[in-house]
Amino acid sequence: MPANPSPRTPAWPPKSAPRLFVEDTLAEGCTIVLEGPHAHYLGKVMRAKVGDTVILCDNQTGEWAGRIGQVAKRRIDVTASERLRPREEVPDLWLCAALLKKDRFDLVLEKATELGVAQIQPVVTRRCVADKLNADRAITIITEAAEQCARTALPQIVEPTKLDNLLKNWPEERTLYFADEEGGGPVTNTFVEHSGPAAILIGPEGGFDDAERNAIRSLPQAHPITLGPRILRGETAAISALSVWMAVCGDWGKSDHSGKE
Known part of the structure; x- marks a missing residue:
């Protein structure tokens, strides 16, 4: 009979190791004191003990x-x-999303983080059902989403702004794609035709009104896109548009996602 094969060396760090973002800047040999929710999660939920491995990210130096x-x-x-891993380089894509009902916008924050956006800009339009964002809750959602999907860079989330302010201060070098329920260019073709810094603008549950649509279309950097023949909810439109952009112009085509130097 063949000899028993030698046992494999366990992977290190273990894939099951919990991941946490911390506020401290990390360096080899530094000790981080975890309190509050982090300590509760590790101690009570994960039943962590001395010697266990934890994956830490600081949004600065990496993982x-x-x-x-x-x-x-x-x-x-x-x-x-x-x-x-070093802190990852995420694609230069912003999501400018009209505020939705709380649970639906929570989903937008979570999935935009998982899909890899660099910045999330909440937008207030005339048909928005909400005009405020709980900043602490939003940060918690994107941080937990980043921990779950193994991002090493948190997306920046900025204060909500009115649509007219967004357009008035739009950066000259950044292309703005906006999902127009009244029609636009085929989404894949439109993304391919333009390169460089980009943003995707998604309207509220009631859509943009005529004045808003005209204002967006008058912006030289704006390009209307269509997301297909069906009417999509705001959160579905955001997730769909981001997914297509990441597949066509983003980092989904990279063969190595390890991020190792």
């Missing part, structure tokens, strides 16, 4: 493997031991 050195009732100490 680090850390070891738990101390577990107390309300705090856990983790020491960064090895940088696994």
Whole structure:
């Protein structure tokens, strides 16, 4: 009989290791004190113990493997031991999304983060059902989404702005694609025709009114797109447009997504 094969060396860091974004700047050998929700998650939910591995990200230097050195009732100490990946370069794409009902806009924030946008700009239009955004809640949603999908760079989320202010201050070098329910260029072809910094503008549940549509179309950098023959909800339109852009112009075509140097 053949000899028993030698056991494989366990992968390190383990794929099951929890991932957390921290506010501290990470470096080899530094110890991070985790308190509050982070300590509760590791200690009570994950049942972490001394010696366990935790993946840490700081939105600055990248992703680090850390070891738990101390577990107390309300705090856990983790020491960064090895940088696994540098902070990733995300495609230069903004999502300018009209505010929706809370749960639906939460979905937009989550999926835009997972899909890899660089910036999220909430927009207030005449037909919006909301005109405010809970900033703390929004940051929590995008951070948890980034932890789940293994992003090392958090998207920037900016204060909501009215549509006319957005258009008035639009940067000259950035293409603006806007989903127009009254028709536009085929989405894939339109994306291919333009390169460089870009943004996708998605309207509210009731769509843009005529004055808003005319104002958008008058912007030289704006290009209307159609997302197909069916009427899409705002959150579906945002997810669909971002997915197509990432496939055509973004980073979905890269063969190596390890991010390792």
